[in-house]
Amino acid sequence: MNDFYIILTASLVASSCALLGCFLILRRMAMVGDAISHAVLPGIVLAFLFSGSRDSVTMLIGAGLIGVFTTFLIEFFHKKARLQTDAAIGVTFTWLFAVGVVLISIFAGKVDLDQDCVLYGEIAYVPLDVIISPAGANLGPKAIYVMGFVLTVIIIFIVTGYKELFLTTFDPAYASAIGISTSLWHYLLMSAVSVTTVSSFESVGAILVVALLIAPAATAYLLTDNFKWMLALACTAGVLASLTGYYFAVWLDGSIAGAIAAMSGIIFGLAMVFSPTHGLFFKKLRQVAH
Amino acid sequence: MNSLAEFFSFADPNIRYVVLGSVLLTASSAIVGTFTFLNKRSLIGDAIAHAVLPGICLGFIVAGTKNPLVLIVGAFITGWLSLIVVEYINRKTRIKEDTAIGLVLSVFFGIGILMLTVIQKSGNASQSGLDHFLFGKAAALVGSDLFAFLIVALILLVVVYVLFKEFALMAFDKAYAKSIGYPVRALELILTSLIVLAVVIGIQAVGVVLMAAILITPAAAARFWTDKIVVMVLLASAFGAFSGLTGAYISFVAPAMPTGPWIVIVISMIAFISFFLAPKRGVVYRLIRQNNIRQTINNENVLKVLYQLGEENKNFFIHRHLDEIIRRRKYEKSTLQSILRRLLNQGYVEQTGNLWSLTEEGKNKAQRVVKIHRLWELYLTTYMKIAPDHVHEDAETIEHLLTPELEAELEKQLGYAKLDPHQTKIPYQHE
Structure with missing residues (x-):
């Protein structure tokens, strides 16, 4: 049963990340996603201090705000201080991450977070933190409820805002011409990324979140030209990475998060070579046939 | 103010090691980072910093001990490999460069974490301390570390000094450099090797995530004060050295404070002040x-x-x-x-x-x-x-x-x- 709980949690995280990742990589904002996933750390520590627990609504709201703040800061440095984009991203997220680590050291006694957990999470402990009903029945791990809720929110967000998200991603000029606010949807998307990052943080850590944001979406991007298919394929790739990664980690007796990240890379590699439309192997074949 | 006097007398050899080590690392990384910044490859530094982890683990598995030379060789291999993979994905598929960087960064790091956890459970007693590469250990530097840092810092300084004109021209006008017969490809290789080298030793002080900061942030700050590349390099290394010194001092006064993150906070503050208050820019x-x-x-x-x-x-x-x-x-x-x-x-x-x-x-x-x-x-x-x-x-x-x-x-x-x-x-x- 524990295996199932861990794989389910990882799959829920992977699906949320994969859906958002599709928008990120098409908007050329993969590294902004990376930056947000690191920059939410001080927000997590502060929210933890104020609310005293890790899975509160306060934390999700705080996370959304920090994500928007990070995006805003990057854009501010780029547009107002005319710093090149890559440096604006690098300076912003390292600063916020450093602040987070220092906050953890200052409140070491009060905050139940350690640095290792921040980087690669503790998904193996997911089954231990269960919800017990008032009647005393075991309702299953809390993380599954949290991540299930987040995934539902993300799906509702994408379904209701599909037209706006689609247009602002592919044709921002047309979108603003028909009255869609590109910056509003930009910031909404970034808030969604930070909420996902924060809620996944505890179970999978900062790095796996980045891997799951980028790798499955990039895999799907190589397999199809249809955006709806891309969303579906990205989720599939994410779930597949979770499943194979888990057993890989069990086999090696190593970090589950690390193994899932590694598997998502391998799945990408396979798509890169064997994708029927964009794969290197079939491209070569077609060249030879010509 | 007693602690200030005690700190700056450098009487305690530990203080000497930590201060010298931090200053060497931050100053030499800042010099190399200036060229990374000018080539608009800031995030590449981040990718290399994450990608050296599997190499370090590999070096440990091969050598069975924490032999610094083997670890550095391992780090060099995967650091380089990550760059090649980024370039390959970027060139051969329709994936954009930023996606390729993020992908390689997280996957290499995931593999590194996987290897690290496997090593930790292997029961090899000498593995303790490998995780210093994750978060840095500037406050626990010892004499032998310092010696390695000194050599690497010297290599970085000498190479940058000798090839300064070439690197500067490449940063501003690669096509022109090529047309007047500079071996652009070889120079790029050398510069990238320097970045990998700076990263390999730098992460021991500040850790994987914050490494990008000590490469890029001093250069970003220095850019706001000058248009001359020589002045920029000198300023960047001065900013770096100052943050290294301050970081070491803070963790001396408050031993619970981690040195690496404080170095980054100090250098970020210098950068923010520069962004806002620098004359002209x-x-x-x-x-x-x-x-x-x-x-x-x-x-x-x-x-x-x-x-x-x-x-x-x-x-x-x-x-x-x-x-x-x-x-x-x-x-x-x-x-x-x-x-x-x-x-x-x-x-x-x-x-x-x-x-x-x-x-x-x-x-x-x-x-x-x-x-x-x-x-x-x-x-x-x-x-x-x-x-x-x-x-x-x-x-x-x-x-x-x-x-x-x-x-x-x-x-x-x-x-x-x-x-x-x-x-x-x-x-x-x-x-």
Whole structure:
């Protein structure tokens, strides 16, 4: 049963990340996603201090705000201080991450977070933190409820805002011409990324979140030209990475998060070579046939 | 202040190691980072920092001990490999570079974490301390670390010193460097190797995630103070060294404080101060400058309206009501009032009750603006062959910008023409 709980949690995280990742990589904002996933750390520590627990609504709201703040800061440095984009991203997220680590050291006694957990999470402990009903029945791990809720929110967000998200991603000029606010949807998307990052943080850590944001979406991007298919394929790739990664980690007796990240890379590699439309192997074949 | 004296006497060898180590690392990384920054490859540094982890683990698995040389070789291999993979994905597939960087960064790091956890559970006693590569251990530097740092820092410094001219040219104009016969590819290889080297030793001080900061942030800060690359490199290394020293001091005073993150916080603060307050490029300076320009333009436009009204009445010194000006050029009443008050202070207009008029000085200034406007319209129609009904917008801008030298040149070129393309008189000062 524990295996199932861990794989389910990882799959829920992977699906949320994969859906958002599709928008990120098409908007050329993969590294902004990376930056947000690191920059939410001080927000997590502060929210933890104020609310005293890790899975509160306060934390999700705080996370959304920090994500928007990070995006805003990057854009501010780029547009107002005319710093090149890559440096604006690098300076912003390292600063916020450093602040987070220092906050953890200052409140070491009060905050139940350690640095290792921040980087690669503790998904193996997911089954231990269960919800017990008032009647005393075991309702299953809390993380599954949290991540299930987040995934539902993300799906509702994408379904209701599909037209706006689609247009602002592919044709921002047309979108603003028909009255869609590109910056509003930009910031909404970034808030969604930070909420996902924060809620996944505890179970999978900062790095796996980045891997799951980028790798499955990039895999799907190589397999199809249809955006709806891309969303579906990205989720599939994410779930597949979770499943194979888990057993890989069990086999090696190593970090589950690390193994899932590694598997998502391998799945990408396979798509890169064997994708029927964009794969290197079939491209070569077609060249030879010509 | 006792702790300050104790710290800066450097009597304690531990303090000496930590301070020297941090300063060496941050200063030499900042020098290499300046070129990374100028090549717009800041995030590549981040990718390498994450990608060396599996190499370090691999080195450990091969050697069975934490032999620094083997670890560095391992780190070098995967650091390089990550760059090759990023470039390969970028070139061969339709994946964009930023996605490729993020992908490689997280996957390599995931593999590294996997290997690290496997090693930790393997029961090999000498593995303890490998995780220092994750978060750094600047506060626990010892003599032997220092020796390795010193060598690496020396290599970085010497190579950058010898190839300075080549690196500088590559950063600014790669195509030109290629055309005059520089071995661009080889130079790129050397520069990337230097980055990998800086990363490999740097992460031992500040850890994987924050490594990008000590490469890039000093350079980003230095860029705001100078346009000269030599000065920029020196400034970046000074900023780096200062943050290294301060970070070491903070963790000396408060031993629970991690050195690495404090180094990054200090260098970030220097960068933020630079972004905002640096002369010429800083946000505050530019805002002030923009505001000044806006004020000048508004002032000149209002003077111009008063002058044009004067032309119609053949008398430049009539006292006029605000509404008369607004009918000519749209302003909020309050804005117009503040512009006029500014002009009053500068002596260009006079106020009697709620009526305003030009002074002699104001008339001359307005006349110059109007003259340039009409001369420019004439210039555009005669020399650029632009239709007379298309030249007004352009002249509206240039009238505020032209220097006296160009003004004289323009008058001469047009032979002190009497009329502009709309057959209006061009007013010269001496008439």
